[in-house]
Amino acid sequence: MKTLYLEPFSGLSGDMLNGLLIDLGGNVEDLKKELAKIPVAGYHLHVQRIAKSSIYGTDFDVHLAHGAKDHGIENDFSPTNQPAHLAHHHHEHDHNHAHARNLQDILAIIDKSSLTKTVKKHSRNVFLDIAQAEAAVHNKAVEEIHFHEVGAIDSIVDVLSFFILWEQLEISQVYSSYITEGSGTIEVAHGVMPVPVPAVMQLRKGTNLIIRQDFEIQTELVTPTGIAIFKEIQPIFRPLEGQEIEKVGYGFGKRETGKFNALRGSLLRQGPSKKEIHQTQDQILKIEANIDDQTPEQLGYVMEYLLSKGALDVFYIPIHMKKNRSGILLTLLCQPEQKDVFTKELFRQTSTIGVRYTSMARTVMQRTFGTKKTPYGAIQIKQNRYEEIEKNTLEFSECQRIAKENDLSIYQVYHDLEKYL
Template sequence: MKIAYFDCFAGAGGDMIAAAMLDAGLGAEFLKAQLATLGLKNLDIKLTKTSRAGLQAMTFVPVVGEQQQHRNLEQITEIISQSKISEQAKKTAITIFTKLAQAEAVVHNKDPQDICFHEIGAIDSIVDIVSASIGLEAIGVEKVYCSALSVGGGTVKCAHGLLPVPAPATAELLKGIPIIGGPIQSELLTPTAAAILTTIVEKFCPLPAMKIETIGYGAGSLQSEEFPNVLRLILGQTVTPDLENADSVCLLETNTDDISGELLGFITENLFESGALDVFTTPIYMKQNRPAVQISVICKIEDVQRLERVIFEQGLTFGIRKQILQRSKLARNFVTVQTGFGKIKIKTGSLDGKVVNAKPEFSDCRLAATKHNVSVKTVLDAAITAYQKDER
């Protein structure tokens, strides 16, 4: 499966995204022909190979004959809808602009349809967004991944005055998205790029396992000998058949030498109730050969702060270690089988469409065992037998 990974170590702009796609193999003449159907007067695209801190990259600069003007969402939607680009590209571009309008509406307390785009509504930004939408489909990737987004720092001068970085509309778009401040005091992530990436990216995560085929670099406008203001786009093939069933999780660990068995059980229950995927303990020896327990918690990245609070509030430790792990999963499904003890759910795991693991749900088996006054193992065995019979 072909995938794309946007490495935003230096942030991103709409022009950088389009440039990276072109540098990675998107046909320039094809893109220009598609953009010509937008009906914008005397539109041309200037592509140049340049260098940022010694790193070769491509610049993408729309050149237009008509005067820049402010447009609302309805007008932009009309421009895109009447074009001859594919329906999928139209849908993607309109979704991106709708996100922008909604973000601006929240910031300015207006209806999205009443938002008059300033920098965002300019011709070059329309071209950036439509180019990214066309390119995404043309390069033929099935899934898009992205690093955490570097946003920069300091302030940026906008149509509404001097604003903090990330700009309010950008910050609104980035809710729930992993971001990183810096590495310089300047705006590195534009609202346009934030809207594009939060629309097309399926998962923000470390670089996934892949066989690299092509790399493209899109150059930004900042010039620095110490800092390459570029966006890197990596295209390649997955190395496992079920990468779509892989994700990233966080491992939290802490050591404690003054916890009772009762409190450990209480903490474990609280962690599960608070969203932990798994909790386990390991006997260890600490300094001066003191017997202790290492508490390990596997959780979703978005649940880290909540689960850390559960641990800290019990006064168990002064610190928690954490690391991001990649997890591969079988495609999961549930089926129900009929046994002599009633209906039991079976969880199955598939690889390349073939079931390679099947396990009865313990809670169902326990209830059936209690009801019929038999051992849980008896019900488990009956469920597996019924499942195997149904599969034949």
């Protein structure tokens, strides 16, 4: 499983998100094979690696058979400042109810496909979120919200493509910098509207999304599809610190903003627990600190943070300190050369004013990774070996993902998968 770091410094859209995942290694031919499983025709993918501002990335677009393109919701707040043939087509369909699909129609298309449960689940959630936002904006019931026929094709392919690529790349965790939105106003079917547009504002409701406006850009940068997909993958907002980058990609936007219009993303190198181990003997450093004035919530964050910085292990033991104070013994294991890095981090992240060190010899099993086919799909397992002793173990993150996607207990997942070790 992989970790993705997003940098939406020029907004979010379905095209940008799909282009990014392809630029990071998503396979277009496999994507097309998966999309063939949905009962929708009249389109083809246009995927091209191009340069903008002398930086190469991927341009992703859904081209419709009649050559026009629509943005999905009937009477929505899509801008009219687009090429004339697109704007004309959009106007024609604004009043053509015969060519519209409602939310249930789109969900039925998704459900009837033979795509994986994961792709179906996330795609359904995105369309439901968008429809609910549009319903609130227009003061209608969700059932009354209609997607244009061509717009539905475009939107369906955009959303399903993203989660097919997401599954291809085996992304399990996402972090992000703040989202940049444009400013000013745009002209839409209803007149002149402020940026962010009403649907995007409604999709932000009840979230802690960090969005900042660029007042030098007088147009929208964040689309409803883009923000809805972003919400569904649930990124954690934090800076890219102490992480080794494995690959960097760019997904391009269509607007000419006067600035570099792209979504940048990085695949982060997996932590030590994911690395293969071939030597059985090494030296490690144990760092300890006594803590008596931080909450469990704070220390939970500290543990996650230290592990993300490359600690081999972090654990806590309850202790009873002088003056009858209850406290926590924080123990961190790391490589000897990481001593100064983690000393500074412990002083910065905890209330301790002193740390202790012990150099230790360690014997570990050799570790490699393998894949097993199961009823829940292919899973990764750890293969551990020391001389003639062999142990195969399940990855907790894999079991956790399967439990969530199939609404099962973690105990049931382990019970079902142990036979495949």
